[in-house]
Amino acid sequence: xxxxxxxxxxxxxxxxxxxxxxxxxxxxxxxxxxxxxxxxxxxxxxxxxxxxxxxxxxxxxxxxxxxxxxxxxxxxxxxxxxxxxxxxxxxxxxxxxxxxxxxxxxxxxxxxxxxxxxxxxxxxxxxxxxxxxxxxxxxxxxxxxxxxxxxxxxxxxxxxxxxxxxxxxxxxxxxxxxxxxxxxxxxxxxxxxxxxxxxxxxxxxxxxxxxxxxxxxxxxxxxxxxxxxxxxxxxxxxxxxxxxxxxxxxxxxxxxxxxxxxxxxxxxxxxxxxxxxxxxxxxxxxxxxxxxxxxxxxxxxxxxxxxxxxxxxxxxxxxxxxxxxxxxxxxxxxxxxxxxxxxxxxxxxxxxxxxxxxxxxxxxxxxxxxxxxxxxxxx
Numbered sequence: 001x002x003x004x005x006x007x008x009x010x011x012x013x014x015x016x017x018x019x020x021x022x023x024x025x026x027x028x029x030x031x032x033x034x035x036x037x038x039x040x041x042x043x044x045x046x047x048x049x050x051x052x053x054x055x056x057x058x059x060x061x062x063x064x065x066x067x068x069x070x071x072x073x074x075x076x077x078x079x080x081x082x083x084x085x086x087x088x089x090x091x092x093x094x095x096x097x098x099x100x101x102x103x104x105x106x107x108x109x110x111x112x113x114x115x116x117x118x119x120x121x122x123x124x125x126x127x128x129x130x131x132x133x134x135x136x137x138x139x140x141x142x143x144x145x146x147x148x149x150x151x152x153x154x155x156x157x158x159x160x161x162x163x164x165x166x167x168x169x170x171x172x173x174x175x176x177x178x179x180x181x182x183x184x185x186x187x188x189x190x191x192x193x194x195x196x197x198x199x200x201x202x203x204x205x206x207x208x209x210x211x212x213x214x215x216x217x218x219x220x221x222x223x224x225x226x227x228x229x230x231x232x233x234x235x236x237x238x239x240x241x242x243x244x245x246x247x248x249x250x251x252x253x254x255x256x257x258x259x260x261x262x263x264x265x266x267x268x269x270x271x272x273x274x275x276x277x278x279x280x281x282x283x284x285x286x287x288x289x290x291x292x293x294x295x296x297x298x299x300x301x302x303x304x305x306x307x308x309x310x311x312x313x314x315x316x317x318x319x320x321x322x323x324x325x326x327x328x329x330x331x332x333x334x335x336x337x338x339x340x341x342x343x344x345x346x347x348x349x350x351x352x353x354x355x356x357x358x359x360x361x362x363x364x365x366x367x368x369x370x371x372x373x374x375x376x377x378x379x
Contacts, residue, residue, distance in 0.1 A: 022060045022142060023135065029056055030131040034123055043107035043122050044098060046130055051090035053134035054083035054141055061145040075152045076145065079217060082163050083141050086210070089167065093174050106246055137234050140214040140227045147221070154289050158282075159216035162209075165278070169195070170206035177203065190260050198269035200260070204243050205267045208235045239267070290317040326350050326358070333361050336368045 030049055037045035058080050062068075072080075098104070103111075107126075114121040173195045180191040195202040211231040218227035238244060244266060251257045269275045294317035330350050334343050350357040 019142070021064050022057065025060050026053065026056055026135065027131060029053075030127050034127045037122070037127075038119055042098070042103040043111060043118075043126055044094075044104035046107075046126050047094050047104070048091055048098075049127075050130055050134060051087050051094055053087065054138045055087040057134075057138050057141055058083055058145065061142050065146065073151070075150065075156060078152075078160060079156070080141070080145055082160065082167075082213070083138065086163075086167060089171060093171075093178075097178065133237070137211070137230050140211075140218065140230050143223060143226060144214070144217060147223075150220075153220070154293075155216045155219050158285055158289070159213040162216065162282070163213035166206040166210035170203050170210070173202035173206060190257060192260065192264070195269070195272075196264075198264065198272040198275070200264050200266050201244050201247070202269065204238050205269065208238050208267070290320040293317070322354070323351075326354065329358055329361075333365070336365045 029052070030046075033045055033049040037043050062072075062080075107122075110122070110126070111118045176194040176196060177191050180189075180193060180196075184191075199205050208231075211234055214227045215224065215231065218224045248257075248261075265271065330347055333346055333350075337343055337346065346357070346361065349360075353360075
């Protein structure tokens with residue numbers, strides 16, 4: 001990528017057209033949803049605002065920019081349709097669910113705890129907070145639509161597939177949970193069918209995964225750090241604050257749920273063959289892409305014909321191939337080492353020491369490895 005292209009992308013970050021108008025429009029939108037929620041006495045309307053946020057941001061960014069829809073490239077049309085599709089799906093699902101169940105129990109508890117000042121607390125702690133959060137999480141959408149148009153590449157197709165795969169995954173998870181609740185109305189019943197047999201929060205797993213696709217769309221840009229930060233923060237909020245902890249709060253003494261908790265992973269469906277198949281295909285695609293790109297960039301035989309030749313493309317392909325294999329080896333190692341702090345330590349050691357760390361792991365865990373390879377071996 002040329003220096004001129006990098007500077008152009010950085011300029012976009014600092015000079016997004018109509019950003020103040022975009023920010024103000026989204027702010028007014030959340031105010032309207034807040035007034036609606038007060039009128040309906042239902043704070044869970046904020047979830048609908050969250051669902052519609054990327055749609056509002058997408059159309060505002062296009063409207064306030066100097067390029068119309070007709071001036072957009074095929075890549076832009078394909079990629080900006082993704083958040084619109086995500087928002088529309090979630091909005092329809094929430095509308096159908098809330099129409100039958102009313103205010104979400106989580107917001108009901110907040111209303112009860114806040115008492116007479118519930119509306120005041122909700123405005124600051126729910127609506128203004130989610131307005132700020134939506135700007136941060138969906139900022140890559142604004143940024144992408146503000147950048148100079150570029151042609152499609154392999155990683156763009158991978159990102160689109162990645163997004164759509166997890167969007168379908170989340171849709172199936174929501175449908176299975178909705179049908180289960182419809183058929184099992186008694187309190188405390190636990191859904192353990194379909195995707196929920198392998199993940200206690202299958203919908204959150206998909207939600208936490210699909211926004212990483214924008215990381216691939218910015219892969220050849222210096223703004224990749226921005227695309228990385230947004231899904232990272234979303235993952236933190238889902239895992240540590242608003243998502244998983246809130247749903248599992250108060251179930252510490254529920255024997256049935258604790259049994260379910262001990263048998264089913266919290267988020268990642270590590271016991272599902274489809275998860276490992278999908279992960280394997282993604283890693284295989286990454287290795288295939290880097291190798292194929294290097295093949296078109298440089299003939300490997302030239303490395304032997306001319307020692308002074310530039311080896312960049314093949315070196316990059318080899319490096320990516322190596323670290324993807326290291327990732328797989330680390331996953332295997334985690335089955336032998338259950339302590340989380342040592343799993344994290346091994347990830348660092350394998351990243352910095354490479355094959356030396358792999359050899360060290362074989363030496364340390366050779367007994368456990370042999371017990372798997374030769375189950376009847378004694379000693």
